[in-house]
Amino acid sequence: MPADAANPIQQPCVHCRECSRACPESLDPETLFLALAGDDWPSVRAGRLETCSECNRCTGVCPSHIPLLDWFRWGKSELREQARADAARARFLARNARLARERDELEAARHEGRTARPAALPAQAISRKDVLAAIARGRSRRGRASAAPVPSDAPRHKPGSGP
Numbered sequence: 001m002p003a004d005a006a007n008p009i010q011q012p013c014v015h016c017r018e019c020s021r022a023c024p025e026s027l028d029p030e031t032l033f034l035a036l037a038g039d040d041w042p043s044v045r046a047g048r049l050e051t052c053s054e055c056n057r058c059t060g061v062c063p064s065h066i067p068l069l070d071w072f073r074w075g076k077s078e079l080r081e082q083a084r085a086d087a088a089r090a091r092f093l094a095r096n097a098r099l100a101r102e103r104d105e106l107e108a109a110r111h112e113g114r115t116a117r118p119a120a121l122p123a124q125a126i127s128r129k130d131v132l133a134a135i136a137r138g139r140s141r142r143g144r145a146s147a148a149p150v151p152s153d154a155p156r157h158k159p160g161s162g163p
């Protein structure tokens, strides 16, 4: 309730609708006033209080001398405060969600690191004949090819020259 809304000559709303007819923004000051007095914030938002231009015409025509503009200014400041609180709450929740997501990703990465097996070495198709040929080439390079016994199924051709 606005601090200066207590008006000694204020009378109860008589539902004359004079305020609605006077409003250049096509608002319903009576409904807005009743919603603000009852802390009915969904109705305040639905009544588009934030579009009130604060022209004060509604107050001027009210036969009950209800300080409508005081109510509307207070209501708009409350809406701004609520919006700030909602934004802060949304940021807080988003931060918590991000931290939880990062924690889960880190945990998953650690789990994968513990359980992952090294990739298998690619299978090498090397025949016994190739192995023997490589041995023979090595011995030849070291000048011991003639001294070394040649395996029975070693290649008879010069290594690298083909059969």
Ligand code: SF4
Pocket: 022, 023, 024, 025, 026, 027, 029, 051, 052, 053, 054, 055, 056, 057, 058, 059, 068, 069, 072
């Ligand atoms: S003060 Fe706001 S609600 Fe009242 S007549 Fe002006 S625009 Fe309409």
Ligand code: SF4
Pocket: 012, 013, 014, 015, 016, 017, 018, 019, 020, 029, 030, 033, 058, 061, 062, 063, 064, 065, 066
């Ligand atoms: S002008 Fe005053 S008394 Fe009439 S409906 Fe609006 S708030 Fe109520």
